[in-house]
Amino acid sequence: MANAVRSSAGHTSHHTTVRTTSPVLVGRTAELNTLLDYATDSPSAIFVEGEAGVGKTRIVHELIEHSRLAGKRFLTAHCQPMREPFPYGVLLDALRAAGNRITPVTELSPVTGVLRSYLPELAGILPPAPEQLHDTRAERHRLFRAVRELLDAFGHTVLIVEDLHWADEDSRDLLRFLLAELPSHFTLLVTYRREEVAGGMPLGPACRSSASDKTATVVVGPLDVSGVQRLTAAILGDCFVSPDFAARLHERTAGIPFVLEETLRALRDPAGAVRTDGVRARRLLEEAEVPALLREAALERLSRLSDSARRTTQTAAVLGIPASTRLLGDMTAFSAEHVRAALTEAIEAGILFECGRARYGFRHALARQAVYWTLPGPDRERLHARAATELARAVPQPLVRLAEHSRYAGAHEDWLYYAEAASDQAGEVGDAATATSSLQALLDEADLAPSDVGRLAGKLSRVAYTGLNQHEVTAALERLLSDSRLPASVRGEVRLALGLLLSRQSGGLESGRTAITNAIDELTGRPQLWVKAMSVLAQPYIGAVALGEHRAWMGEVDRAVEDEPDASFRLSMLANNAPAQLMIGEPSAWRAIERLPTSTDTSHEQRDLARAHCNIADSCSWVGHFETARGYLNSGIRLANDCGAPFIVSTARATRAHLDWVTGHWHGLAERAATLHEEYRDLLPVASELSLIMGCLAVATGQWQRAERHLRDTGMDEPNNAYAPVVVNAYAATLRMLSAQREHDRAAEIADIGIRLVRRKEAWVWAAELVPGAVAAQLRVGRVAAAERVAETFDTAVAGLDAPAARAARPMCRGLLAARCGDERAGRLLEEARDRAVNLPAPYFAALAAERLCRWRVERARTDRDRTAESADGCADPAAFGALAEEFDALGATHDAARCRYALREHGVTQSSRRGRRGYGEQLSPREEEVCRFVRDGNTNREIARVMFLSTRTVEQHVANVLRKLKLGSREQLRHRSPDHRRV
Structure with a gap:
C-alpha cells in the first residue's frame, strides 16, 4: 500500500560571498527516513513528488550519500x-x-543479449544477441x-529517474513494465x-506494482517560516536570521528552496540583511x-502565451494580490469568457495559479x-491608475493597496490621502508596522509641504513606540x-519618541535618557507630552541613576496629573507611575493601582490598561x-x-518567563526563553x-x-546602558556560579562590584538574591566585617518597603552571619529564610536555603557530638541531603542535585531510589542525557566530572x-548532532 509523507523543508540559498546551498539538509528528516526505509527494503518503488525548485534532487543526493x-x-x-x-x-x-563500473553478480540470461x-x-x-524476431510487439517485450x-x-x-514528467512515452512504458514485477x-x-x-499520476492510472512490492509516495513540500529561517542560517554559516526577515x-x-537561494544571491549583503526586521x-x-x-x-513562459493570456498575466502582476475573474476583466476590458x-x-x-476560491x-x-518588470513604464503607470480606479469602488476601501497603486501611477495627492488614511486606520487597530511603514514612506517624499511634514511626523512619533520595529x-x-x-x-514630540525607542535598544539607554531630558525643554507648551516625558524619566529600572532621582520625577508626575480632567491621559500616566512606585517597594503604590478602571471605552485606553496590568506584573515579579x-x-x-499591542505582549512574555523561573516552572523554560530571545x-x-533567565538556568x-x-x-559590563534589576540579579547568578566552581576570591570581587552598583543605584529592593550571595562570598574569604556591613x-534599606523577596532574604543574611560566629540562632534564622521563600513561592531559593540549613545542622552535630532535640526530627541526619537532591532534580537544577548527592557520599550515606531502578535500553538515561x-557544550570529561x-x-x-546508543563515532559528531536525541 502506498505510504504518503508530506513535508516542508529542503534546499538553500546564498549571495556572492556565501555558499549557494545549505551544507546540511534542513527539515527533511521524515522524508529522508522514508526513502532510506524503502531503499533498504527491496524490491521497492519510491515516487518523490514536488514542484520545481522545492528540493527533490537535494534529498535524493542525501539518500545516495547515506551510510x-x-x-x-x-x-x-x-x-x-x-x-x-x-526512445x-x-x-x-x-x-x-x-x-564500465558494474559487474553482474549473477550469470546473465541469454535474453539480455538483445541489448547489444x-x-x-x-x-x-552481455551474451550473444539472440535471433531477431519479426514481430515489433514481441521485440519490444523481449x-x-x-x-x-x-x-x-x-x-x-537503485535506479533513480529524475524529472519523470519529461520522459518519453517509451521510457514510461518500460518503467511500468519494471514496476509490475521489480527485480528482487x-x-x-x-x-x-x-x-x-496528466492527472498527477507520473506513470498513468493503469500503473500497478506487484502486491508483494513496497511502494511509497514522498511529497516534498515548500518550507514553512521556521524552515526558511533555519535554512537561511545554514546557508550563511549559522548566522542569526531574524524571525521577521x-x-x-x-x-x-x-518557501521554495531554489527561489530562496536565488533571492539570497541577489542581496548585496545577505549576512547583514537577514538580521533586520520590520x-x-x-x-x-x-x-x-x-x-x-x-x-x-518568466520571459520564456510569457512568450508561449497568446496576447490575451499575456495581458491578463501582466495585469495580475500589477494588481499584486490574487484577483478575481471579474476584477481582471474590468482591468483588461475582456469579457468574462x-x-x-x-x-x-x-x-x-x-x-x-489558483490562490484560493x-x-x-x-x-x-x-x-x-x-512578470511585472516585463511591462514598459507607461503601461505600468496606466494599469496602476486603472487598479486605483477599480479598487476605489470597493466598500470598505483597501487603503494600503489604493495608496500603493496611486503612488506608482504618479498620483501624488491621492497617494498622500490614502497612505495617511491607511496609517490612521492601522494605528487604531494596533497594527503599528503598517502605520509606521506608511508614514515613513510619505515622510521620505521630498515634495511634502512643512505642514504635511509636521502633521505626519507627529503621527509617526505617536505610533513609533507601540510596535516592534525599532531601528x-x-x-x-x-x-x-x-x-x-x-x-x-513638533520637534519635542519627535525627540521624545526617539528617546523612547533608543531606551529599548542595546547601548541606547543613556542616549535615550539624554534625548528625553532635552525633549522636556522643547515640550513646555505641550503639557501632556511634558508630563509623559517626566514619567519616562521616573522609571526606576533605567541605567545606574540613583532611585532618589527617579522618586523626584515620580513626584512631579503625581502632582501634574492630580487634578488632570482628561481621564484617558490620567490612565496613561497611571500605567507608568504606579508600577514604577511598586517596583521600588513603595507601599502607597497599591492605592494608586486601585484607581485603575476595570474597563475602557476606546482601543487606545485599552492599550494603556493592558500596559498598566503588564507593568504591575513586571514590578511584582522583581519585588x-x-x-x-x-x-x-x-x-x-x-x-x-484584544486591542493589538505587540510591544506590550513582547514584554509580557518575558515577564511570564521570569515568573516561571522564580516560581520553579522550569519545564521547557530554557527552550522557550531561547526562542523568545531570538524573536x-x-x-x-x-x-x-x-x-538573565537562560543564564540562571545554565x-x-x-x-x-x-x-x-x-x-x-x-x-553587566555597562550598567549605565542596562536594566538595573536585570543586572543586579545577573551579579547574583554569577556569585552562585563562582561559588559552585569554588572560585571564592573571584566571587568576593564580583560581590564587591555588584554591591557597589546597588549602593550607587540605591537598589537594595532588587538585591534579594545578591546580598545573601555577597555575604556568603565575603565570609568565605574571611571578610566578616564587610559581610556585616552589607547585611546591616x-x-x-528594605525596612518598611513592600518587598516580600527582600524580607525573605533578611533572615538568610543574619543566619549566615550567626552560623559563622557559632550563634545558636543560626538554625532558626535559616529555617525562617527557607519558610519565607516557600511562601513567596520561590522553590529553588527555598531549596538552597534548606541546603544551607541542612549543612549547618550536620556540621553542628558533628562538632558538638551531641544530638539535641533538634536532631530528633532527622534534620541533622546527612540523609536529608537525599530529599534535597530530589527537590532539585524535580526543578531541573541538576548541578545542585549532584552537589547534594555528593554530600551524601561524603557522609557515607547510600540512597536507594524511591521508584526503583529502571532499564533504559537503547534510550539515554537521565544521567546520560x-x-x-x-559534551555538546564542549566540556572535557574532567570538567564534566567536576x-x-x-x-x-x-x-x-x-x-x-x-556514543554507542546514538550510533556516533566521536564526541565531535555528538557536538554537531541535534539536541533532540532522547529517542534513538
Whole structure:
C-alpha cells in the first residue's frame, strides 16, 4: 500500500560571498527516513513528488550519500525537456554510464543479449544477441525483459529517474513494465512534478506494482517560516536570521528552496540583511533585483502565451494580490469568457495559479515581480491608475493597496490621502508596522509641504513606540530632527519618541535618557507630552541613576496629573507611575493601582490598561509578589491581544518567563526563553531579561560557559546602558556560579562590584538574591566585617518597603552571619529564610536555603557530638541531603542535585531510589542525557566530572554509552548532532 509523507523543508540559498546551498539538509528528516526505509527494503518503488525548485534532487543526493546504503549500486537517469526525445534514451544512458563500473553478480540470461545493439559499451558482459524476431510487439517485450534481467543481475541496485514528467512515452512504458514485477534486490526511485503529469499520476492510472512490492509516495513540500529561517542560517554559516526577515523571505519565495537561494544571491549583503526586521526587512527584499534565472523563466513562459493570456498575466502582476475573474476583466476590458480562457492558458503554462476560491495570482512574489518588470513604464503607470480606479469602488476601501497603486501611477495627492488614511486606520487597530511603514514612506517624499511634514511626523512619533520595529523607525526619527521642514512645535514630540525607542535598544539607554531630558525643554507648551516625558524619566529600572532621582520625577508626575480632567491621559500616566512606585517597594503604590478602571471605552485606553496590568506584573515579579504578578499578567496579555499591542505582549512574555523561573516552572523554560530571545533580540528590556533567565538556568545545571555568556548579555559590563534589576540579579547568578566552581576570591570581587552598583543605584529592593550571595562570598574569604556591613545596610534599606523577596532574604543574611560566629540562632534564622521563600513561592531559593540549613545542622552535630532535640526530627541526619537532591532534580537544577548527592557520599550515606531502578535500553538515561548536554557544550570529561561530582572514569563510561546508543563515532559528531536525541 502506498505510504504518503508530506513535508516542508529542503534546499538553500546564498549571495556572492556565501555558499549557494545549505551544507546540511534542513527539515527533511521524515522524508529522508522514508526513502532510506524503502531503499533498504527491496524490491521497492519510491515516487518523490514536488514542484520545481522545492528540493527533490537535494534529498535524493542525501539518500545516495547515506551510510545505510553504502552497499548499493546507483544508476541515475536525468530526463530533459526535449521536443523529440530518443526512445528509452534516458534509461539506456543510465545503463550505459554504469557499464564500465558494474559487474553482474549473477550469470546473465541469454535474453539480455538483445541489448547489444542498444548498449555496445556493455558488449564485454552481455551474451550473444539472440535471433531477431519479426514481430515489433514481441521485440519490444523481449527488450523490456532484457532490461529487467540485467538489473536483476546487477544485485542491490537503485535506479533513480529524475524529472519523470519529461520522459518519453517509451521510457514510461518500460518503467511500468519494471514496476509490475521489480527485480528482487532492486529499488526504483523517480522524481516528478505533479502539476506537469496528466492527472498527477507520473506513470498513468493503469500503473500497478506487484502486491508483494513496497511502494511509497514522498511529497516534498515548500518550507514553512521556521524552515526558511533555519535554512537561511545554514546557508550563511549559522548566522542569526531574524524571525521577521524569515517571515518576509517566506512570503516572497513561498518557501521554495531554489527561489530562496536565488533571492539570497541577489542581496548585496545577505549576512547583514537577514538580521533586520520590520519595514527594513521588507524593503531590502523588495529592492533586491529579480534573479536572472527567474526573469528568463518568466520571459520564456510569457512568450508561449497568446496576447490575451499575456495581458491578463501582466495585469495580475500589477494588481499584486490574487484577483478575481471579474476584477481582471474590468482591468483588461475582456469579457468574462475571454478572461477565463486567458486564465486557463496561463495556469496550464505554470505561470499563474489558483490562490484560493476563484482567485488567481502567482506562486510567489518574485514570480510576480519578474512578470511585472516585463511591462514598459507607461503601461505600468496606466494599469496602476486603472487598479486605483477599480479598487476605489470597493466598500470598505483597501487603503494600503489604493495608496500603493496611486503612488506608482504618479498620483501624488491621492497617494498622500490614502497612505495617511491607511496609517490612521492601522494605528487604531494596533497594527503599528503598517502605520509606521506608511508614514515613513510619505515622510521620505521630498515634495511634502512643512505642514504635511509636521502633521505626519507627529503621527509617526505617536505610533513609533507601540510596535516592534525599532531601528528603522529610529533612523526615520533621527532624519526628521535634522529636516528643515519639521516645525519647531513638533520637534519635542519627535525627540521624545526617539528617546523612547533608543531606551529599548542595546547601548541606547543613556542616549535615550539624554534625548528625553532635552525633549522636556522643547515640550513646555505641550503639557501632556511634558508630563509623559517626566514619567519616562521616573522609571526606576533605567541605567545606574540613583532611585532618589527617579522618586523626584515620580513626584512631579503625581502632582501634574492630580487634578488632570482628561481621564484617558490620567490612565496613561497611571500605567507608568504606579508600577514604577511598586517596583521600588513603595507601599502607597497599591492605592494608586486601585484607581485603575476595570474597563475602557476606546482601543487606545485599552492599550494603556493592558500596559498598566503588564507593568504591575513586571514590578511584582522583581519585588516578590509572584502570585499577584501572575494574575495581572494574564489579564494584561488578554487586554493587549484584544486591542493589538505587540510591544506590550513582547514584554509580557518575558515577564511570564521570569515568573516561571522564580516560581520553579522550569519545564521547557530554557527552550522557550531561547526562542523568545531570538524573536525579540533587538528589544533591550525583553532580550536582557531573557538572557538573565537562560543564564540562571545554565548555572543551576552547571553549564558554566553558557551561563557566563548569557549573564554577560544582560549588560553587566555597562550598567549605565542596562536594566538595573536585570543586572543586579545577573551579579547574583554569577556569585552562585563562582561559588559552585569554588572560585571564592573571584566571587568576593564580583560581590564587591555588584554591591557597589546597588549602593550607587540605591537598589537594595532588587538585591534579594545578591546580598545573601555577597555575604556568603565575603565570609568565605574571611571578610566578616564587610559581610556585616552589607547585611546591616540591606536590613535598614528594605525596612518598611513592600518587598516580600527582600524580607525573605533578611533572615538568610543574619543566619549566615550567626552560623559563622557559632550563634545558636543560626538554625532558626535559616529555617525562617527557607519558610519565607516557600511562601513567596520561590522553590529553588527555598531549596538552597534548606541546603544551607541542612549543612549547618550536620556540621553542628558533628562538632558538638551531641544530638539535641533538634536532631530528633532527622534534620541533622546527612540523609536529608537525599530529599534535597530530589527537590532539585524535580526543578531541573541538576548541578545542585549532584552537589547534594555528593554530600551524601561524603557522609557515607547510600540512597536507594524511591521508584526503583529502571532499564533504559537503547534510550539515554537521565544521567546520560546530562552528560550528553555537557559534551555538546564542549566540556572535557574532567570538567564534566567536576560539575556532576563524579569520577572521571564514571564520566568516561557515560560518554561511551551515549556514543554507542546514538550510533556516533566521536564526541565531535555528538557536538554537531541535534539536541533532540532522547529517542534513538
